[in-house]
Amino acid sequence: MRRLLFILSAFAVMATACQTKAPSVKEADTRSPQEILFEDGNYAMFIHFGLYSKLEGVWKGKIYYGNAEWIMNHGQAGIPMEEYMAEAATFNPSGFDADKIVKLAKDAGMRYIVITAKHHEGFAMFDTAVSDFDIVDATPLKRDLMAELADACHREGLGIGFYYSQFQDWTEPGGGRGPQNDASGREVSFEEYFRKKCVPQVEELTTKYGDIQLIWFDTPGEMPAKYSEELVALVRKNQPNALVSSRVGNGLGDYATLNDMEVPVRNRDGRWEGIDVTQVGWGFSKYDNEWKSPEFIVRTLVSTIARGGTWMLNVGPDSKGNVSEMAAAPLRKAGEWVHRHPEAVYAAGPSPWGHALPWGDAVTQDDKIELVVFDWPSDGVLWVPGLKTGVKSVRLDGKRLKVSSENGWLKIGLPAARPEPLASVIELTLDGPVEIDGTMAADPVMETVVPVEFASTDGCVVERTGWTEKFGEWITRWVAGGFGEGSSLTWSVAFKDPGVYNVDLEYLGAERLEWNMLLDGEEALIDMHKNTSAFAWYRLGWVTIDSPGVHTFTLSLSDGDASSAKVASMRLTPVGL
Ligand code: GLC
Numbered sequence: 001m002r003r004l005l006f007i008l009s010a011f012a013v014m015a016t017a018c019q020t021k022a023p024s025v026k027e028a029d030t031r032s033p034q035e036i037l038f039e040d041g042n043y044a045m046f047i048h049f050g051l052y053s054k055l056e057g058v059w060k061g062k063i064y065y066g067n068a069e070w071i072m073n074h075g076q077a078g079i080p081m082e083e084y085m086a087e088a089a090t091f092n093p094s095g096f097d098a099d100k101i102v103k104l105a106k107d108a109g110m111r112y113i114v115i116t117a118k119h120h121e122g123f124a125m126f127d128t129a130v131s132d133f134d135i136v137d138a139t140p141l142k143r144d145l146m147a148e149l150a151d152a153c154h155r156e157g158l159g160i161g162f163y164y165s166q167f168q169d170w171t172e173p174g175g176g177r178g179p180q181n182d183a184s185g186r187e188v189s190f191e192e193y194f195r196k197k198c199v200p201q202v203e204e205l206t207t208k209y210g211d212i213q214l215i216w217f218d219t220p221g222e223m224p225a226k227y228s229e230e231l232v233a234l235v236r237k238n239q240p241n242a243l244v245s246s247r248v249g250n251g252l253g254d255y256a257t258l259n260d261m262e263v264p265v266r267n268r269d270g271r272w273e274g275i276d277v278t279q280v281g282w283g284f285s286k287y288d289n290e291w292k293s294p295e296f297i298v299r300t301l302v303s304t305i306a307r308g309g310t311w312m313l314n315v316g317p318d319s320k321g322n323v324s325e326m327a328a329a330p331l332r333k334a335g336e337w338v339h340r341h342p343e344a345v346y347a348a349g350p351s352p353w354g355h356a357l358p359w360g361d362a363v364t365q366d367d368k369i370e371l372v373v374f375d376w377p378s379d380g381v382l383w384v385p386g387l388k389t390g391v392k393s394v395r396l397d398g399k400r401l402k403v404s405s406e407n408g409w410l411k412i413g414l415p416a417a418r419p420e421p422l423a424s425v426i427e428l429t430l431d432g433p434v435e436i437d438g439t440m441a442a443d444p445v446m447e448t449v450v451p452v453e454f455a456s457t458d459g460c461v462v463e464r465t466g467w468t469e470k471f472g473e474w475i476t477r478w479v480a481g482g483f484g485e486g487s488s489l490t491w492s493v494a495f496k497d498p499g500v501y502n503v504d505l506e507y508l509g510a511e512r513l514e515w516n517m518l519l520d521g522e523e524a525l526i527d528m529h530k531n532t533s534a535f536a537w538y539r540l541g542w543v544t545i546d547s548p549g550v551h552t553f554t555l556s557l558s559d560g561d562a563s564s565a566k567v568a569s570m571r572l573t574p575v576g577l
Contacts, residue, residue, distance in 0.1 A: 032241035033211075033241065034159065034213050034214065034241045034242055034243050035241075035243070037111050037112050037159045037213060038112075038213070038214070038243060038255065038271070038273075038310055039271065039310070039347075040346055040347040041110075041111030041112060041159075041310065041346065042111070042301075042305050042310045042311065042345050042346060042347075042348065043108075043109055043110045043111060043301055043310070043311055043312075043313075043338065043345060044110050044111060044112045044113065044114060044159075044273075044310065044311070044312040044313075045101075045104075045105040045108065045110045045112075045113045045114070045312070045313065045314075045315065046113075046114050046115075046163075046275060046282075046312045046313060046314035046315070047101070047113060047114070047115040047116065047149075047314065047315055047316070047317065048069055048116050048119070048163075048282035048283045048284075048314055048315075048316045049093075049096070049115060049116055049125060049145070049283075049316065049317045049321070050069060050116050050118075050119045050121065050123050050125060050283065051084070051087060051088055051091055051121060051123040052068055052069045052070075052071050052072065052119065052121060052283045053068070053069075053093065053283055053284050053316065053317060053318060053319055053321075054087055054090075054091045054093070054319045055068070055071050055087070055319070056068065056284055056285060056286035056318060056319050057071065057281075057283075057284070057285030057286055057287060057288065058286055058287070059071055059076075059077035059079060060077075062077070063286075063287050064076045064077055064285075064471070065280070065285075065287075065288070065470040065471060066280060066281050066285075066468070066470035066471025066472045066473050067281040067282055067283065067471050067472030067473075068281045068282070068283035068284060068285040068288075068316065069116075069119050069120070069121075069281070069282050069283035069316075070120070070281075070283075070471065070472060071283075072084045072121050072170060073120075073170070075471060076471060081170070081171055081179065084121065084171070085133060085138075085171055088123065088133065088138035088139050089138065089139070089140070090140070091135075091138075091139045091140075091141070091319075092139060092140045092141050092320075093141060093145075093317065093319060093320055093321030094141060094320065094321065095317075095318075095320040095321040095322040096143075096145055096148070096317060096320075096321025096322075097321070097322075098145070098148040098149040098151070098152035098153075099152050099156075100323075101113070101149065101152070101317075101323065102149070102152040102153055102155075102156045102158055103156075104315075104323060104328050104331060104332070105158060106156060106158065107331070107332045107335045108313075108331040108332060108334065108335035108338070109334075109335045109338030109339055109342075109345065110158070110313075110335075111158065111159060111346075112153070112158050112159025112160065112161060112213045113149065113153055113158055113159070113160055113161070114160075114161040114162065114163055114213070114214065114216050114312060115146065115149055115160075115161075115162060115163060116162075116163040117146050117162040117163060117164050117201075117205055118163075118164055118165055118169075118201060119163070119165050119283075120165045120168035120169065120170055120177070120218075120219065121169075121170050121171060122165075122169040122170055122171035122172045122175060122178070123135075123138075123171070124201065125145050125146055126144050126145070126146035126147065126204070126205070126208075126209075127144040127147070128200075128201055128204055129200070129204070130196060130197055130200045130201060130204075131172070131197060131201075133171060133172075145321075146162065146205070146209060147208070147209060150209040150210055150212070151210075154210050154211070159212075159213030159214075160209065160210075160212055160213055161212055161213040161214035161215065161216055161242075161243075162205045162209075162212065162214075162215055162216065163216040163217075163218060164201070164202060164205060164215055164216070164217055164218075165217075165218050165219065166198050166202070166217045166218075166220065166223070166227070166231055166248065166249075167219055167220050167221040167223045167227075167249070168218075168219050168221065169193060169197065169198075172193055172197050173188035173192075173193065174188035174189050174190050174191075174192045174193030174194075174196075175190070175193045175197070176190065176219075176221045176222075176223070177221075178193070190223075194227055198231075199230070199231075199234065202215065202231060202234055202235070203234065203238065206234065206235055206238035206239050206242065207238050211239070211241075211242075212239055212242050213242065213243065214242050214243035214244065214245065214254075215231075215235050215242060215243075215244055215245070215248075216245045216247070216257075217231065217244065217245055217247050217248035217249070217253075218245070218247045219247065220247060220248060220249025220250065221249075223249055223250070224250075225249075225250040225252075227249075228248045228249040228250040228252050229250070229252065231244075231248055232244050232248060232252050232253070243255060245257050245273075254271065255270075255271040255272055255273060256270060256271070256272040256273070257272070257273050257275060258272060258273070258274050258275070258309070258476075259466060259474055259476045260275055260276075260277075260472070260474045261275070261276050261277070261473070261474050261475070261476070262274060262474075262476040263300060263303050263304055263307065264307050264309075265307075265355060265356070265451050265453050265454075265478070266307070266354055266355055266453055267306075267307050267308045267350045267351065267354045267355070268307055268308050268309065269308065270308075272308070272309045272310070273309055273310050273311070273312055274300075274304040274307075274309050274310075274311050274312070275311075275312045275313075275314065276292075276300060276311070276312075276313050276314065277292070277313070277314045277316075278291060278292050278313060278314060278315050278316075278326075278327040278330070278331070279291065279292075279316060279327070280470050280473050281316070281470070281471070281472055281473070282314050282316060282472075283316045284316035284317060284318045284319070284324070285316070286318075289326070291324075291326040291327060291330065292313075292327075292330060293330055294330045294333035294334040294337070294422055295374075295421075295422055296330075297313065297330055297331065297334035298334050298337050298338075298374075298422045298423050299374055299423070300313075301313075301334070301338070301345065302344055302345070302360075302361050302363070302372045302374075302423065303356060303361050305344075305345060305348050305350070305363055306348075306350055306351040306356070306361040306362060306363050306372075307350060307351070308350035313331070315327045315328075315331070333422075334422070337420070337422045337423065340420075341370075341372075341423075341425045343365050343368075343370050343425065343427070344363055344370050344372050344423075344425050347365070348363035348364065348365060348370065349363060349364035349365070350363065350364070351363060351364075352364060352369065352434045352436045352438075353386065353436055353438045354438040355438065355440070355454070357371075357384075357385070357443075358375075358442075358443035358446045358447065358448040358449075359373050359374065359375045359376075359377060359382065359443065359446055360372045360373040360374040360375065360423065361374070364434070367429060367430050368427055368428060368429050368430070369387075369427075369428040369430065369434065370425050370426075370427055370428075371384065371425070371426040371427075371428065372423050372424075372425055373418075373423060373424045373425075373426060374423050375446065376414070376417075376418030376424065377414060377445055377446065378445075379445060380413060380414050380415070380416050381411055381412065381413060381414065381445070382411075382412040382414055382426065383409050383410070383411060383412075383443055383444050383445065383496065384409060384410035384411075384412065385408075385409055385437075385439075385441030385443075385494060385496075386408075386436050386437035386438060386439060386441060386494070387410050387428075387434075387435075387436055388435040388436060388437060389430045389431065389432050389433065389434050389435050389436075390430070390431040390432060391403060391410065391428050391429065391430055391431065392429040392430065392431045393428075393429045394412055394426060394427070394428050394429075395426070395427045395429075396414070396415070396419065396424065396425075396426050396427075397419060401413055401414065401426065406496065407496050407497065407548045408496075409441075409444075409496045412426065437494075439492060439493070439494045439550060440454050440491065440492070440493050440494070441493065441494040441495070441496075442493050442494070442495050442496075442501065442572045442574070443574075444495075444496045444497055444499075444574060445574060446573075447571055447572065447573040448493075448571065448572045448573075449506075449569050449570075449571045450491050450493060450569060450570050450571070450572070451478060451568065451569040452478055452479060452480040452489065452567055452568060452569060453478045454491060455480065455489040455490055455491045455555075456489070456490050456492075457480065457482075457487075457488075457489055457490075458486075458487060458488045458489075458490070459482060459484070459486055459487025459488065460480045460481065460482045460483060460487045460488060460489050461480065461481055461482040462478055462479070462480045462489075463478065463479065463481070464476065464477075464478050465477055465478070465479050465566075477535070477568055478568070479566040479567060479568050480566065480567045480568075481563075481565065481566050481567075483556065483557035483562045483565045483567075484557070484562040484563075486556075487556065488554050488555060488556040489554070489555045489556075489567065490552050490553065490554045490555075491552065491553045491555075491570055492550050492551070492552050493550065493551060493552075493553065493572065494549065494550045494551075495545050495547075495548055495549065495550075495551060496548055497545075497548055498544075498545050498546050498547055498548065499544075499545055499574055499575070499576075499577065500542050500543070500544050500545075500574075500575040500577045501542065501543055501544075501545060501572045501573060501574055501575060502539065502541070502542055502572070502573045502574075502575055503517065503525060503539075503540045503541060503542070503543055503553070503570060503571070503572060504537045504538065504539050504540065504570070504571040504573070505537070505538050505540055505555070505567060505569075505570055505571075506535055506536070506537050506538075506567070506568040506569045506570070506571070507531070507535065507536075507538065507565060507566060507567040507568060508531060508532060508533055508534055508535050508536070508564075508565075508566050509531040509560065509561065509564040509565040509566065510531065510533070510560075510561045510564035511530065511531065511560060511561060511564075512528055512529065512530050512531065512559075512560055513528065513529065513531055513557060513559070513560035513561070513564075513565055514526065514527070514528040514557070514558045514559035514560055515527055515528070515540060515555060515556075515557060515558070516555070516556050516557070516558040517540060517543075517553055517554065517555050518552075518553070518554040518556075519543050519545075519551060519552070519553060520551055520552055521552070521554070524543050524553075525540045525541050525543060526558065527539075527540045527541055528559070528560075531564075535566075535568050537571065542575060553570065555567065555570070
């Protein structure tokens with residue numbers, strides 16, 4: 001604790017605020033202020049802003065979809081280097097207002113900001129001494145925007161971190177995926193680029209902008225380990241407490257960044273972050289109106305924290321440096337919720353169930369479980385499976401709710417109308433250490449989706465797969481394949497009552513596939529559908545559950561092109577008979 005008092009940065013203010021909530025701080029908290037902001041803050045703003053922002057996803061009248069910060073790349077517009085660099089002369093984002101951005105982040109409930117100081121195209125958004133291709137030397141704006149944002153964050157008690165593309169540099173000779181020769185035709189090595197640009201710029205970012213939260217390196221490519229090691233050492237030397245992202249490469253870094261847009265379905269150990277966007281891509285794109293709603297923001301934030309992570313959500317200022325109201329308004333709306341429910345976000349521990357629940361998710365605070373209800377049950381009862389510890393009280397907005405138990409499920413009586421449109425928080429105070437049976441359970445009223453990660457396999461293989469929709473819009477899914485003679489998947493699911501349930505399957509495959517499902521080892525459903533090459537839900541039919549407790553669903557493929565079949569999840573919906 002004494003250590004914290006000597007740190008004259010805004011981190012100290014934030015750290016103290018977070019510590020009152022962290023269970024561990026009843027003893028001495030030995031974490032650095034940066035670790036506390038990351039681990040307890042749980043919510044941060046990412047900003048992609050650079051020369052690409054000037055183009056807003058359009059080049060010579062043609063629209064490019066997806067990651068606007070990649071517009072120069074041959075995968076997008078393929079803009080010749082000289083033409084792209086010449087854009088700097090007319091890049092004048094005079095609307096960039098650091099105070100306004102910091103206010104937005106605070107209104108949103110975010111605890112630190114990470115901004116692109118240099119992205120893959122090599123343009124520095126700060127006043128660098130080692131290149132003229134920067135916002136001060138090359139543009140009419142002539143303002144060091146990284147300094148402005150760092151100052152505003154420090155003044156207002158937010159952390160500030162810098163994104164830095166350490167390997168890719170598309171305009172610097174020797175940079176990864178960049179020109180191999182300089183203007184005179186001399187061949188330039190990566191080593192030379194690294195010494196002359198990368199290292200000095202990271203040195204600048206870690207010495208000129210006060211205490212920083214972290215350096216967010218990205219896309220290490222085939223960079224040898226010695227370079228990653230040197231960058232980590234450099235950050236450590238100048239900013240002993242600053243964190244380094246895992247994308248520094250070669251297995252290094254202080255925390256893991258998951259794939260873009262990924263929320264794991266099972267709790268994940270270790271220090272990690274999920275990242276997502278308010279548009280489809282990271283840099284601002286003029287024709288991208290797929291903005292994220294307040295509901296998406298609250299749900300993804302809570303789900304990420306419930307899986308054990310921290311979440312960073314991106315905004316991309318436009319060519320003038322302004323953040324669109326379509327990004328800002330949902331952030332503020334979700335932020336009102338975060339400010340009303342700090343217990344569901346700050347210093348919140350992961351869900352003791354280890355996965356989401358049919359109506360929402362759960363996080364913990366000390367001896368309490370915070371149930372975050374996204375979908376309010378329509379019949380006035382919330383069913384909570386698997387909780388073995390007794391509950392002292394159940395409260396909604398401070399008012400006690402009626403609670404009882406049925407077949408081992410907690411039955412919570414709710415007001416008929418949902419108290420909050422975004423999500424309601426029900427607080428359980430436990431009378432002992434939390435003990436939970438995390439078996440997937442079928443809600444007695446709502447539908448329950450059970451992904452393949454929760455199935456055991458016999459011959460089938462469950463693996464992670466990913467693809468992009470628009471350029472750079474990553475979708476990560478776990479899917480089961482390897483269907484064939486004798487191979488199957490088995491889900492074990494707990495039920496509160498006997499009853500009839502509808503079973504749907506989410507899968508893809510070629511032509512017609514015939515599925516066979518056993519319930520507790522007995523033939524239950526056989527069905528065939530014409531399939532598509534994209535994941536879709538198909539109905540298999542009704543099954544009868546004859547007793548409360550755990551039942552097994554075993555899926556195999558009895559006819560069709562087995563190599564094409566990929567299953568993502570099963571859905572159980574009570575029919576109500
Ligand atoms: C990917 C993209 C990059 C973006 C980053 C954010 O690495 O290549 O443009 O900055 O994701 O996570």
